[in-house]
Amino acid sequence: MAQVSLRKLFKRFDDTEAVRGIDLDIADKEFVVLVGPSGCGKTTTLRMIAGLEEVSAGEIAVDGEVVNDVPPKDRDMAMVFQNYALYPHMTVYENMSFGLRLKRYPKEEIARRVQEAARILDITELLDRKPRQLSGGQRQRVAMGRAIVRNPKVFLFDEPLSNLDAKLRVQMRTEIKRVHQKVRTTTVYVTHDQVEAMTLADRVVVMNRGRIEQIGPPNELYHAPKTRFVAGFIGSPAMNFLPCRLEEDDGALRVHLSEELALPVPPARVARYRPYAGRPGLTFGLRPEHVTESKSNGGTPLSMIDALIEVAEPLGMETLVFFRINGLDVCGRVSPNAGAREGARMRLCASLDNMHLIDDATGTVI
Amino acid sequence: MTAAAITTQARPRRRYGSMSRDRRWALRWSYFFLTVFAIFFLMPPVYMLITSLKTSAEISAATNPWWVYHPTLGNYIELLSSSQYLTFFRNSALVSVIVVTITMLISVPAAFALARMRFWGSTALATGVFLTYLIPETLLFIPLFKMFALVNEYTGIELINRWWVLLLLYPTLTVPFCTWIMIGYFASIPKELDEAALMDGANYRQILTRVFIPVALPGLIAATIFAFTVSWAQFLYPLAFTTSADQLVLPVGIVTSLIKGDVFNWGQIMTGALLGAAPPLIIYAFLMDYYIAGLTAGATKG
Numbered sequence: 001m002a003q004v005s006l007r008k009l010f011k012r013f014d015d016t017e018a019v020r021g022i023d024l025d026i027a028d029k030e031f032v033v034l035v036g037p038s039g040c041g042k043t044t045t046l047r048m049i050a051g052l053e054e055v056s057a058g059e060i061a062v063d064g065e066v067v068n069d070v071p072p073k074d075r076d077m078a079m080v081f082q083n084y085a086l087y088p089h090m091t092v093y094e095n096m097s098f099g100l101r102l103k104r105y106p107k108e109e110i111a112r113r114v115q116e117a118a119r120i121l122d123i124t125e126l127l128d129r130k131p132r133q134l135s136g137g138q139r140q141r142v143a144m145g146r147a148i149v150r151n152p153k154v155f156l157f158d159e160p161l162s163n164l165d166a167k168l169r170v171q172m173r174t175e176i177k178r179v180h181q182k183v184r185t186t187t188v189y190v191t192h193d194q195v196e197a198m199t200l201a202d203r204v205v206v207m208n209r210g211r212i213e214q215i216g217p218p219n220e221l222y223h224a225p226k227t228r229f230v231a232g233f234i235g236s237p238a239m240n241f242l243p244c245r246l247e248e249d250d251g252a253l254r255v256h257l258s259e260e261l262a263l264p265v266p267p268a269r270v271a272r273y274r275p276y277a278g279r280p281g282l283t284f285g286l287r288p289e290h291v292t293e294s295k296s297n298g299g300t301p302l303s304m305i306d307a308l309i310e311v312a313e314p315l316g317m318e319t320l321v322f323f324r325i326n327g328l329d330v331c332g333r334v335s336p337n338a339g340a341r342e343g344a345r346m347r348l349c350a351s352l353d354n355m356h357l358i359d360d361a362t363g364t365v366i
Numbered sequence: 367m368t369a370a371a372i373t374t375q376a377r378p379r380r381r382y383g384s385m386s387r388d389r390r391w392a393l394r395w396s397y398f399f400l401t402v403f404a405i406f407f408l409m410p411p412v413y414m415l416i417t418s419l420k421t422s423a424e425i426s427a428a429t430n431p432w433w434v435y436h437p438t439l440g441n442y443i444e445l446l447s448s449s450q451y452l453t454f455f456r457n458s459a460l461v462s463v464i465v466v467t468i469t470m471l472i473s474v475p476a477a478f479a480l481a482r483m484r485f486w487g488s489t490a491l492a493t494g495v496f497l498t499y500l501i502p503e504t505l506l507f508i509p510l511f512k513m514f515a516l517v518n519e520y521t522g523i524e525l526i527n528r529w530w531v532l533l534l535l536y537p538t539l540t541v542p543f544c545t546w547i548m549i550g551y552f553a554s555i556p557k558e559l560d561e562a563a564l565m566d567g568a569n570y571r572q573i574l575t576r577v578f579i580p581v582a583l584p585g586l587i588a589a590t591i592f593a594f595t596v597s598w599a600q601f602l603y604p605l606a607f608t609t610s611a612d613q614l615v616l617p618v619g620i621v622t623s624l625i626k627g628d629v630f631n632w633g634q635i636m637t638g639a640l641l642g643a644a645p646p647l648i649i650y651a652f653l654m655d656y657y658i659a660g661l662t663a664g665a666t667k668g
Contacts, residue, residue: 073569
């Protein structure tokens with residue numbers, strides 16, 4: 001059990017900076033997910049925590065002790081790799097017990113721990129097989145088992161589900177969560193999949209270009225993103241962004257999205273947004289689920305949008321509709337019974353209580 | 367309906383041969399060329415076998431050289447009871463086994479270091495190792511003689527005409543090539559495997575012995591076979607550096623002791639060569655499965 005803290009962490013490769021000054025405190029038993037697009041530095045950060053990558057500047061501390069120069073084998077961390085990295089010449093049992101055998105644990109202790117981990121992961125009947133005789137999901141379980149038996153201070157996961165098919169991924173995701181609830185070990189998990197991040201994490205760390213954009217519990221990131229990047233990265237389909245102007249007409253603050261379309265700012269936001277009235281360089285953000293058919297969200301008639309549906313994507317439980325405002329694509333989510341068809345006109349309602357206003361100059365959410 | 371049927375029939379249809387017929391033809395050609403190939407390469411050993419079973423009189427007689435009229439094991443008995451031939455054999459065996467051991471002890475760790483432990487100049491070194499293999503061995507006699515003379519001058523150690531000096535010479539041929547083969551094998555092992563072992567608490571020596579060597583075993587066996595074959599069949603170096611009968615290895619021994627002036631003892635030469643070819647043959651036979659697995663390793667995802 002351990003706390004991990006990163007202080008002003010930097011990593012440079014020749015002339016590129018992969019990680020640029022990261023500060024992060026991970027509490028004991030916490031499940032933290034690092035998420036971001038490719039090349040954002042999340043895997044490099046994880047590898048530095050593991051000791052597989054040297055730190056260019058800054059500090060990594062485990063339980064208050066700086067481990068920058070401690071080799072991986074002495075950090076007492078276990079890692080699960082994207083391609084499982086099982087030893088192909090060893091059986092599942094030998095794979096799982098390898099670390100313990102290197103540390104010369106007594107045979108009975110090793111057997112006890114392997115059996116225990118195999119029971120947790122439901123792979124007891126696979127212990128005599130070689131990795132090549134296992135399916136992707138089973139290999140992933142073995143890789144997790146190898147981590148669990150060592151009972152390490154920290155678990156590190158490097159995109160462990162990326163090689164699995166969609167169905168298995170959802171299943172293993174639940175499995176990982178269940179295992180964490182049982183073993184309660186501090187966990188750092190890297191993924192580029194925001195759904196994985198949201199579902200697994202106690203706290204999500206959104207990274208972009210080597211920096212942390214925002215740290216917070218999944219719901220906070222979703223409902224109160226601090227930057228345009230986080231607002232756009234979290235949530236699927238992504239948030240709609242439209243350039244806008246804020247104008248005060250007859251004492252009422254309105255968001256102008258095009259010449260014809262102006263939507264009223266909800267009273268609760270007026271005070272916050274008023275200073276920006278008339279300023280250029282603002283972007284309006286609204287998630288697709290807040291653009292729906294008019295009856296369901298009870299929006300005032302003033303925030304209605306007349307939409308010419310260009311594409312309708314039925315997903316069963318809902319239908320995604322795409323239309324244009326001022327030439328830009330906007331996505332809405334409507335009930336499958338709302339009669340959305342390509343080429344049809346619909347009256348959609350924008351729930352502005354959930355709107356976000358972004359200052360383009362800083363990229364931050366106002 | 368009928369009209370449509372007629373037009374379809376009338377349209378010229380491209381004709382395909384059946385797939386099994388194509389395959390049959392491909393097989394016929396394969397058999398033909400493989401047979402030619404096998405006959406061509408098996409002819410010398412078969413001739414050796416036939417001749418080794420003849421008496422000297424029958425060899426020099428004007429009869430069909432491809433048939434044995436009075437088979438005899440005389441050549442075998444004579445050769446195997448001659449202490450000289452057994453000395454050659456012992457020297458060859460000693461040299462080969464020790465050279466294989468030395469080669470593996472050097473090239474496996476070298477390949478591991480060059481393939482995995484990125485350090486300054488590792489790429490240049492890897493290329494350098496291979497370049498040394500490209501220098502023809504025949505060009506090295508004179509510098510080597512010169513070097514041996516110098517060693518003798520400064521230390522008094524005589525290196526010429528000693529069988530064990532081959533233990534110094536052969537690795538210059540085997541180590542670069544084996545290192546190169548092993549670099550290839552080690553490089554094909556996913557990086558995550560050593561990282562997983564590092565995380566599991568292994569040091570570099572343990573990664574090599576407990577992960578890399580077992581995983582690259584087919585490659586290791588291919589390298590072993592190569593090193594053994596090279597040192598067993600090497601002719602030029604022993605011919606140049608060893609002269610007395612008790613220091614000779616098999617290929618040179620057969621030629622020097624069984625050809626006396628212009629008298630060729632063909633029966634025994636053939637027998638000696640045939641017996642000399644046996645050890646590599648036996649090793650190939652035992653390790654063939656591994657060897658072939660080694661040649662195709664990395665073809666499928668592990």
